[in-house]
Amino acid sequence: WSCIVEKDVGIIGLYGLGGVGKTTLLTNLNNKFSTTPNDFEVVIWALVSKDYDVEKIQDRIGENVGYSDGSWKNKSADQKAIDIYGILSNKRFVVLLDDLWQRVDLNQEICGEMGARRKIKVECLEPETAWELFQDKVGDETLNSHPDIPNLAKQVAERCGGLPLALITIGRAMACKTTLEEWNYAIEMLKRCALPKMKNEVFPLLKFSYDNLPNATMKCCFLYCCLYPEDYCIPKKRLVEYWFCEGLLDKFDRINEAQMQGGDIISSLLNACLLERDGENYVKMHDVIRDMALWITRKFEATEDTFFVKAGAQLSQEPYVKAW
Numbered sequence: 001w002s003c004i005v006e007k008d009v010g011i012i013g014l015y016g017l018g019g020v021g022k023t024t025l026l027t028n029l030n031n032k033f034s035t036t037p038n039d040f041e042v043v044i045w046a047l048v049s050k051d052y053d054v055e056k057i058q059d060r061i062g063e064n065v066g067y068s069d070g071s072w073k074n075k076s077a078d079q080k081a082i083d084i085y086g087i088l089s090n091k092r093f094v095v096l097l098d099d100l101w102q103r104v105d106l107n108q109e110i111c112g113e114m115g116a117r118r119k120i121k122v123e124c125l126e127p128e129t130a131w132e133l134f135q136d137k138v139g140d141e142t143l144n145s146h147p148d149i150p151n152l153a154k155q156v157a158e159r160c161g162g163l164p165l166a167l168i169t170i171g172r173a174m175a176c177k178t179t180l181e182e183w184n185y186a187i188e189m190l191k192r193c194a195l196p197k198m199k200n201e202v203f204p205l206l207k208f209s210y211d212n213l214p215n216a217t218m219k220c221c222f223l224y225c226c227l228y229p230e231d232y233c234i235p236k237k238r239l240v241e242y243w244f245c246e247g248l249l250d251k252f253d254r255i256n257e258a259q260m261q262g263g264d265i266i267s268s269l270l271n272a273c274l275l276e277r278d279g280e281n282y283v284k285m286h287d288v289i290r291d292m293a294l295w296i297t298r299k300f301e302a303t304e305d306t307f308f309v310k311a312g313a314q315l316s317q318e319p320y321v322k323a324w
Contacts, residue, residue, distance in 0.1 A: 001029070003118045004094065005038060016122035018288040019165025019202060025122060026098050033094070042093035049230045049287070050101045058084060059097060099231065099287060124162030131157050134165060137273075139169025145178040152183035159190035160205060165288055169209040169273045206292045209272055220248050221265050222274055225285050226293035227309055233282040236266055 014022050033043045046060040058080040059073055065087045067073075072083070087308050125133065134157035135143065143150050156174060162168040170190075177183060186208070193204035213219050221243050230233050240262030243249050249265075251259045266283060269275040275283045285293070294309060 001032065001036075004029070009118055011117045013117070013119045014122055015119065017124070017163060017202065019163055019286070020122050020124055020204075020292070021164045022122050023098055024164070027098055029098055039092055040094050041091040042088065044093065044095045045098070046095060047098050047231055048100045051101075055080065057097070060115045068083070071317070125164060127158070130160065130162045130164075130167055134160065134171045134183055137168055138175050142175055142178055146180060148180055149183055152180065152187065155187050156183065156190060156309070159187065159193070163202065163205065165286065166202065166205040169206055169289075172271060172273045173209045173212040202288065202294050203292045207288065207296060209274060210292075210296060213268075213272065213274075217248060217250065218265050218268060221262075222269055223293050223297055224248065225269075225275065225283075226290045226297075228285070229309075230287050230290060231284065233278050233284060236263070237280055239283070241267070283292065 001010050014025065016022055030043065030045055033040060042064060043276050044061050044064045046057045048057060058077065061084055062068065062072060062080065065084065067080075067083060072080070075083070104136060109134040131154060134153065136275065138153060143153060153174070156170065157167065160170055170186075174186060177186070189208060189211075190205065193208070193221050210219065213222065224243060224246065225234065225239070238307075240249070241255060243262055243265075244255050249258045249261050251261045251315070253273070266275065270277060270283065274289055278284045
């Protein structure tokens with residue numbers, strides 16, 4: 001926050017492991033603008049994602065500064081940049097770009113000349129804070145079910161390497177485990193996973209939550225969700241219809257009955273923190289959870305069930321179909 005309010009700082013980069021809490025930090029900063037006195041006139045949030053599209057970012061900024069009509073959206077990227085600069089050059093503003101995967105030339109593409117730069121690394125949690133987060137997700141009832149479980153739970157939490165996403169998903173997976181055998185087994189499984197130094201070492205930790213799903217139907221329904229584009233708002237009702245049409249829901253023959261089974265599966269995936277709520281009627285996948293799900297289909301599932309995703313590649317057009 002002290003860097004943000006410095007008048008000579010133009011760009012601040014937040015970087016760190018996937019799942020370490022960059023989006024959470026950015027969300028808290030965004031909320032802070034409305035609760036803490038500051039002299040910014042415009043605050044803009046824009047989601048970037050892997051499939052970077054400068055015009056989508058410009059459109060999001062344009063909506064915040066009064067350019068929302070269809071004629072403006074049809075302008076070229078260069079003209080949009082000129083229009084945006086024309087408004088923002090006379091105001092104190094901040095643009096929060098989340099989920100950025102490649103370099104963005106803010107000066108030329110988005111909103112004109114910027115000032116000095118700062119770079120801040122978002123680190124994993126300290127042991128005490130990590131334990132508090134893990135303890136909260138597991139719950140006191142489970143931790144108090146046997147006098148030896150708190151000590152075993154601390155060992156499981158340590159295996160998460162201070163990574164918030166792992167602490168949350170694994171904590172929820174262990175919330176119903178009340179025997180010493182279950183906790184010792186969890187420790188043994190996590191010992192086989194490297195601590196998260198690189199992204200592909202994070203996935204084995206997160207896979208623990210997938211492995212703890214109660215049945216194959218729920219696992220297939222979870223993996224199906226990664227077919228949606230990154231950061232997509234998934235309609236729950238339509239998702240269950242797709243599960244039903246794919247033959248993943250086997251308890252009922254009619255879609256209105258299958259909605260009950262599908263709703264129960266969605267609730268279980270939400271409780272396991274493998275899906276996130278997005279309003280009353282939608283769910284989302286954390287981008288790292290989605291990447292982990294794609295990794296699972298490539299590395300572990302049967303060959304006939306393997307699939308891969310490239311959102312926005314226009315596979316209906318040549319040459320993609322033949323090449324893929």
